[in-house]
Amino acid sequence: MRLENKVAIVTGATSGMGRATAVLFAKEGAKVVVCGRNEERAKAVVDQIKADGGEAIAVLGDASDLAYAEEIVNKTVEAFGTVDVLVNNAGMLSMSTLQDVSIEEWDRVFRVNVDSALRLCQLCAPIMKEKGKGVIVNVASVASFAAHHGFAAYISSKHGMAGLSKSMAWELGPEIRVNAIAPGAIHTAMVDSIGGPAVLQGMIDNCPCKRIGKPEDIATVALFLATDDSSFIDGQIIKVDGGFEC
Numbered sequence: 001m002r003l004e005n006k007v008a009i010v011t012g013a014t015s016g017m018g019r020a021t022a023v024l025f026a027k028e029g030a031k032v033v034v035c036g037r038n039e040e041r042a043k044a045v046v047d048q049i050k051a052d053g054g055e056a057i058a059v060l061g062d063a064s065d066l067a068y069a070e071e072i073v074n075k076t077v078e079a080f081g082t083v084d085v086l087v088n089n090a091g092m093l094s095m096s097t098l099q100d101v102s103i104e105e106w107d108r109v110f111r112v113n114v115d116s117a118l119r120l121c122q123l124c125a126p127i128m129k130e131k132g133k134g135v136i137v138n139v140a141s142v143a144s145f146a147a148h149h150g151f152a153a154y155i156s157s158k159h160g161m162a163g164l165s166k167s168m169a170w171e172l173g174p175e176i177r178v179n180a181i182a183p184g185a186i187h188t189a190m191v192d193s194i195g196g197p198a199v200l201q202g203m204i205d206n207c208p209c210k211r212i213g214k215p216e217d218i219a220t221v222a223l224f225l226a227t228d229d230s231s232f233i234d235g236q237i238i239k240v241d242g243g244f245e246c
Contacts, residue, residue, distance in 0.1 A: 002227045004029030007080040009072060009124070011063060011116065012090035014041035016188035017139065020215035021087055021222045026054030028223060030085065033076045034058045055080075063090035064111040069119040073127075082131065083124045085226045088117035089139040094153040106153045113157035114164060121168055128176050136172070137225045138165045138180040139218070142241050145182065162237050169235030177234045179225045184241020186213040209242035 008025045012018035014036030026032045026049040034045045034056055042058035049056040059075045061068035076083055092112040094105055117138055128134025143155045144162040165180040172178060185203035204212055221240050224230050 001029035002223065002229070003085070006030045006084040006226075007033070007076065007082050008085040008087065008226070009033040009035065009076055009083060009120070010087045010089060011035040011072075011120070012139075014038050014045055017183065017186060017215045017218040018087070018089040019045050020219035021089065022056070023048060023052075024216070024219040024223055025085070025087075025226070026056060027052060029054075031055040031080050032057075033072065033079075035063075035072055035090070036060065037062055063116040064092075064108050066111070066115060066119045069116060069123055072120065073123040077127070083127050083134070084131070085135045085137070086120055086124045087137045087139070087222055087226075088120060090116055091139060092154075093151075095150055096153065097150050098152045101153050109153040109157050110160065113154070114160045117161065118164060121172075125172055125176060129172075132175050134172075134176040135226050136168060136176060136178040137222050138168075138178070140165065140180040140182045140237055142182050142184045142239060142244060144180075144237060145239075165237060166235050173234060177225075177231070179230070179233055179235065180237045181218055181221050181225070182237050182239045182241065183218050184213060184239065184244040186215060186218060188215060203244070207242040207244045211242065213240070213242055 003025055008030040010018055010022040013022040013034040022032045022034050034042050036042050039060055046056045046058050057079050059072045092109050094109045138161055140161040141158040143158040147155050165178055168178040
């Protein structure tokens with residue numbers, strides 16, 4: 001029970017990596033705040049956690065609306081009294097080229113992928129500072145390190161998340177540790193949206209592990225970063241990609 005009596009906020013927690021992280025954190029003793037847009041999926045995650053003997057609430061909203069961050073933190077404190085761990089996992093994919101991406105799409109990608117993390121950090125950090133301890137885990141991407149054709153807004157936002165994570169570590173330490181996870185090809189709905197079996201096979205062929213990642217592969221790293229097992233790791237962007245970018 002490595003997160004016993006801890007309170008953890010997980011955004012984008014209704015599916016994929018976020019759901020796996022929320023469920024794992026609850027199994028490790030955390031009281032989990034499940035954040036996402038889809039009421040049915042959020043309820044399913046909360047029900048699963050409770051069925052396993054854990055505690056959880058759902059706070060529904062759109063990560064692109066920065067007022068949602070305030071609602072998340074207010075309801076977390078109302079329900080559980082504090083915040084110990086923040087996992088900024090909410091994300092949005094964009095496959096538009098530089099020439100085609102609209103300013104509206106560009107802005108929304110940054111609001112979801114970067115701005116929402118910044119706002120939640122601003123709201124949670126004072127609570128953690130007052131306690132004298134806290135952890136923030138951001139979800140970046142292997143796209144934080146390299147570029148590919150046709151993902152201009154997404155790649156730029158994930159580079160932004162990497163930089164934001166390092167800035168957070170410098171400004172919030174020593175009480176709060178901040179690290180980021182950079183997933184590679186993880187089998188989620190987002191990855192499915194960029195192509196079918198042929199695309200997935202290409203990812204597998206270019207990965208030394210010769211498999212696609214699972215959401216649980218990210219959740220276990222998030223758990224490690226959220227606990228004192230990683231007490232001397234701070235300001236790092238940790239690739240979890242099966243060696244794809246090695």
